[in-house]
Every structure is written in structure tokens, then in C-alpha cells.
Amino acid sequence: MKKLSYLLLFSFLLISCTSSQKMLERGQYDQAIDRATEKLMKKPNNSKELGVLKEAFELANMFDKERIEFLELEGREESWVEIYELYEQLNWRQNKVRRLPSQIRNEFTFYNYDNQIVESKMAAAEVSYNRGLDFLERGDKMSARQAYYEFDTAAEIYPGFEDVDQKLAESHQLGMNHALYFIENNSGMVLPDFFDVEMKKTTLKDLNTHWLNFDTYENENTEYDYFLILNITEISFSPETVERKVYSESKEIQDGMRYEYDDDGNVKKDSTGTDIRVPNMVTVTAEITESEQSKTAFVAGSLDFYDLKTDQLLRTETASVEAVFEHRYGEAKGNSDALSEETAEIIGGRAVSFPSNEQMLMDATELLKNRSKTVISRNRRLLEN
Structure with a gap:
């Protein structure tokens, strides 16, 4: 454990000591931008860091835009989520530079990506939403769970998109497993009334998961997937x-x-x-x-x-x-x-x-x-x- 701790500490120090130039050379453009902007906030006249920032900024944007062009040319609906994320990344990157002193900002050209972000955001949410509908129509639990994750993606990208909240609740309910816990007395001894009452006080609700619900009292409106039977065979x-x-x-x-x-x-x-x-x-x-x-x-x-x-x-x-x-x-x-x-x-x-x-x-x-x-x-x- 000590060796592992030392190794993790060494790795952290190594990353902390890595220069923005080294990151740029490794193709870690956004990390280089982070490191360079951090240095420039303290020393705006650092021409070396400014040079790294300009090169990393240009290369990162170039690769993202080329990727967007390829995805749009390919024309696959499922690519809209990635396109949206790339536009968000382009916007995040230039907003990071915008926070620097004016003498540095003047070295860069900024673009308004709002229209592209809104368009790709809507398209990405719609793709996930429609995929969720397709999964939901299949009617089985596993498909309902896949539908839930698609609706969740749509809601995360575009909160309030159509009736996505209602579809989330619907797919979650259809994908849920229900288990009923009860007792069977096969001991040959008549149990006092308190036994069943006390056993049903077993607090299983804190064992519930996202896709699993426990009941100790039967709900007539619930279709159960599992029975958990406590089978009493002997009391002495x-x-x-x-x-x-x-x-x-x-x-x-x-x-x-x-x-x-x-x-x-x-x-x-x-x-x-x-x-x-x-x-x-x-x-x-x-x-x-x-x-x-x-x-x-x-x-x-x-x-x-x-x-x-x-x-x-x-x-x-x-x-x-x-x-x-x-x-x-x-x-x-x-x-x-x-x-x-x-x-x-x-x-x-x-x-x-x-x-x-x-x-x-x-x-x-x-x-x-x-x-x-x-x-x-x-x-x-x-x-x-």
C-alpha cells in the first residue's frame, strides 16, 4: 500500500510538473491550453506560454472542426450527440481564452457557435428521444431500461425536451423488477401472531436499487418478478x-x-x-x-x-x-x-x-x-x- 501511495504521489507530481510545451508535443492540446492559461493569468507577458496557447488552441479547434465536417458528411443520426459535444467543446475552449487579459485576447479570433450549438443540441436530443421510443415499443424490461438511458441522455442534453420527463418515468416503471418477501411456516409449530408482524417489519426499502424494488406487503397492483420466501423448517x-x-x-x-x-x-x-x-x-x-x-x-x-x-x-x-x-x-x-x-x-x-x-x-x-x-x-x- 505504501508503494502504491508513493507511485500515485509520484505520478501526480510528474503530471503537475509537465510543461505546457510537453503537453503540446504529446497532442494533449486542451491540457496544454489549461496549463498555459494558468501561467498567463499570473504572467500575461510570458511570450513562451502565449506561443504554446496559440498553437494548441489552433490545432485543437482544427481537429474538432474536421471531425464535425466528417460526421456531418457521413450523415448518421446518432452522430448528432458527438457533434453537439464538439461544438460545446469549441465554445468552452474559446471562453477559457476570453477570461485572459485583453492583451492576450487580442491575439485570437473568436466565433459565435450559438446557432450550431442550438441546432445540434436539438438534433441530438431528438435522436436520443426517438431511440428511446423505439426501445420502449419493444415492451420488454431490458428494452425499457435501454429506453430510459436514451431518454435520460435526451433530458441531459435538452432539459424539458417534449415529454421526456414523462417517458423517463414510464420507461423506469416498465424496466423495474419487483420482489415480494414473505414467510412460510413449515416447522409444524403454530407461530404466535407477532412473528409474522415482526418479520414484515424487516426494512428492505433501503436495499432498493434503481431497477429493483422490495415489498414485504403484497401490492395487488404490482406484477412481481421474484418471490423471496423465508421458509421456517424448525423451531426448538x-x-x-x-x-x-x-x-x-x-x-x-x-x-x-x-x-x-x-x-x-x-x-x-x-x-x-x-x-x-x-x-x-x-x-x-x-x-x-x-x-x-x-x-x-x-x-x-x-x-x-x-x-x-x-x-x-x-x-x-x-x-x-x-x-x-x-x-x-x-x-x-x-x-x-x-x-x-x-x-x-x-x-x-x-x-x-x-x-x-x-x-x-x-x-x-x-x-x-x-x-x-x-x-x-x-x-x-x-x-x-
């Missing part, structure tokens, strides 16, 4: 269990101060003659009896993706989840200073009531919602086709 609950274990913890702690003695048994003294005292470290121990309550709810199932156009199962992914209830509490005998932070948190606690199966299923439902959303998000590309 573990027994309520309490496990106990006894263990000890030890820790070395300071218990006051003590004198420090030399090898002869005499109290050591510092340079001022004061007795030296050091922390008195002792090992303390505590015996812990820990209890852990636990219970789980397991929901097994799969998320099945069906293509309604072909009536085929496209993909199946597991959607099993397990909700876990755990509660630890304990008591300690001995020195409480020996306890670790984790153990100290459970000391003095008491047993709590186990959650009901319904509450455990509610917790599992939340996990299942998140799991379903993750699987659907991962398979969005499959559903956009």
Missing part, C-alpha cells in the same frame, strides 16, 4: 439449565509497608540516614461459587429465491439463527481483593426468572430479520436481471 427451545462451578482466584496485593534489611539483618538506610521501607506484598485468595442460567431458542430455515417468469428456484441460502439467554451470578468466600474485575461483577447477584418461550422466539425473530436482510442484500444483483 432448549431446557432451562443452571450450571454451577467452584473455583478460586488469587492475586498479589500490597498490605502496608515493611522495612528493608541488609544481609546482616539490619534495617537499610538511605543517603539521609532514614530507614528504607518498601511495599509489603502478600498473596490473597478467594473461593467462588458461580452459577450460570442458560436457555436457547433455535429457528432453522432457508431463504429461497424464486423467479416467477420461469417458475424456477434460483437460489437457496440458510437463514438459521439461535437466540441465547445467559445469566451469571455467584458468591465468594475469602478475600474479595483477590477477585478479577469480571468475577467481581457477578458476585452478589441473584438468580432471575427464565424468559418464556415466546420471549425467546421474539429475540430469535430480531436475529432472523437481520439475517434475512443480509442474505437479500448479498443477492440483489441476482434480482436486478
